Amino acid sequence: MSQPIVYVISDSVGETAEFVVRAVASQFNGGRVEIRRVGYVDDQEQIKEVVQAAKETNAVVAFTLVLPEMRDYLMDYAVMNGVVAVDILGPMIDAFSKVNNQTPKNRPGLVHQLDDEYFRRVEAIEFAVKYDDGKDPRGLLRADVVLIGVSRTSKTPLSMFLAHKRFKAANVPLVPEVEPPEELFEINPRKVIGLTISPDELNLIRTERLKALGLGSQANYAQHERIKLELDYAEKIMSKIGCPVINVSNKAVEETASIIMDVIKRGGRG
CATH class of the missing domain: 3.40.50 (Rossmann fold)
Structure with missing residues (x-):
């Protein structure tokens, strides 16, 4: 049985999404999964290329994009092409925003800035x-x-x-x-x-x-x-x-x- 493929898209390094994917994969098939990480994505053309590659390989797309317009574009384009895409950060960002009545900074890479500090x-x-x-x-x-x-x-x-x-x-x-x-x-x-x-x-x-x-x-x-x-x-x-x-x-x-x-x-x- 071939390993499932997951494309990880991030506007930063992509470690957060990869960690989540591996945690999920551990519940299936002995944790075997092929992760193809695409980091520092900052334009729609990159998103198109990855989604098309995922479509050709019957892969899942997991992403951590903080800019709302980029998240929306990826989800729409994935649906249009019949690709399963999972937004890892978006729902939590929205939840924080609603509960705290605050607007997120929407700046990629902040978690790694904190790590560096x-x-x-x-x-x-x-x-x-x-x-x-x-x-x-x-x-x-x-x-x-x-x-x-x-x-x-x-x-x-x-x-x-x-x-x-x-x-x-x-x-x-x-x-x-x-x-x-x-x-x-x-x-x-x-x-x-x-x-x-x-x-x-x-x-x-x-x-x-x-x-x-x-x-x-x-x-x-x-x-x-x-x-x-x-x-x-x-x-x-x-x-x-x-x-x-x-x-x-x-x-x-x-x-x-x-x-x-x-x-x-x-x-x-x-």
Whole structure:
């Protein structure tokens, strides 16, 4: 027994229609079906050619066309030629329109634009995790933005927030005893954002951090002298790079991230 043939017509890639066809085919004949996908259809002549081919091979036409005039033309032409055609998107678009009392955008390919955004976000999140806390300085050369600052200036949460906005963010801690990676001075300084904070606030944050770890607040990490040393060192590095500097004192991560994104859009000019 020969396999059924289904022509898939789409004004985009055609993956949605193919998925539906394969799901249906799984209910018949062991799921065997020959799918002939015709994507990016944007004129009536293409529709005619596919419908004629379907007529000659006794095939079904499944289609996902968002433009109403194209859907109507295909259905009319299929009926005229005795070809079975199935509109996969149309009924759902009409239902959404009626229930929500809204007019659809009628723009082909939007679902794949959403997919692209999703994958860019995932890629950015993976990037932020991989190049967090200066783990691999090679990532600095590929980053959209590099955050630098002393410990507890929200570098990691900011990197993750920016990643969800599809920015590839890396971050590097500045510690007086550790030389910054060479890559930090090789990249465009406009891609680098320095994060600073008031000594008093940093003292409170670090003291709370030590408590959470079950350590005493007298540790050098939270001492004012140590904090001043680190902040002075970080300021020298930021001045050497010539990057914009943001004071994160009393700022929520969302607020600081908004400032960073504005700086990025202005090409690094703070």
